[in-house]
Amino acid sequence: MSIRIAILVSGHGRGSNMAALIDACERGEIDGQVVLVIGTRREAPALQRAAEKGVPTCVISPRGLDDEQYARRLLQALEEAQVDLVCLAGYMRLLPAPVVRAYAGRVMNIHPALLPLFGGKGMYGEHVHRAVLESGMKVSGCTVHFVDEHYDTGPIILQRCVPVEEDDTWESLAARVLEQEHQAYVQAVKLFAEGRLRLEGRRVRILPSSP
Numbered sequence: 001m002s003i004r005i006a007i008l009v010s011g012h013g014r015g016s017n018m019a020a021l022i023d024a025c026e027r028g029e030i031d032g033q034v035v036l037v038i039g040t041r042r043e044a045p046a047l048q049r050a051a052e053k054g055v056p057t058c059v060i061s062p063r064g065l066d067d068e069q070y071a072r073r074l075l076q077a078l079e080e081a082q083v084d085l086v087c088l089a090g091y092m093r094l095l096p097a098p099v100v101r102a103y104a105g106r107v108m109n110i111h112p113a114l115l116p117l118f119g120g121k122g123m124y125g126e127h128v129h130r131a132v133l134e135s136g137m138k139v140s141g142c143t144v145h146f147v148d149e150h151y152d153t154g155p156i157i158l159q160r161c162v163p164v165e166e167d168d169t170w171e172s173l174a175a176r177v178l179e180q181e182h183q184a185y186v187q188a189v190k191l192f193a194e195g196r197l198r199l200e201g202r203r204v205r206i207l208p209s210s211p
């Protein structure tokens with residue numbers, strides 16, 4: 001059964017992970033369809049990119065709303081679009097708890113480091129890669145995980161590693177990680193669509209493909 005996917009992006013999101021997921025659905029690599037991209041601000045380049053690809057978009061701004069009101073609007077949009085899976089892609093806020101609960105085990109996020117290292121509030125984009133370089137780590141990477149009610153702590157689905165090179169800047173490291181992000185996110189959503197992800201406590205088991 002083909003799944004219906006919604007993608008959430010933040011204000012200035014450029015949308016490269018979003019585009020990777022849309023393209024993989026169009027190629028048939030993921031048995032699914034991106035039915036809605038939700039942004040927090042109309043100006044987000046990601047929304048423009050989604051619209052150019054013919055994907056419906058909408059803006060749900062948390063501004064001036066309390067968490068409960070923001071959650072209600074998100075839930076309404078997700079329910080109307082009959083979404084099976086919610087993918088956060090460059091979404092920098094904490095997803096309101098009612099949304100996490102309503103879609104338990106059906107919300108994923110991509111993070112540009114090897115969690116549980118270099119995660120948490122304020123750890124996004126440039127901040128993550130700078131922290132990795134400062135730590136002296138010789139490897140970095142990306143993590144796709146299910147989303148719980150905290151920042152970056154949900155069960156890990158997939159991780160991919162990249163080397164940290166001697167002459168890396170945060171920009172060069174970010175670019176190396178981003179390439180892996182696109183592949184890892186597509187792979188994780190493909191596994192979900194195939195019904196091959198089983199949550200056992202904090203572990204996500206990847207089931208073998210059916211013959």
Ligand code: GAR
Nearest residue numbers: 014015016017090110111112124125
């Ligand atoms: C990606 O690197 C993603 O991992 C990161 O934001 C970037 C969005 O790029 N997300 C976080 O840091 C979340 N904590 P994109 O808009 O090109 O997909």
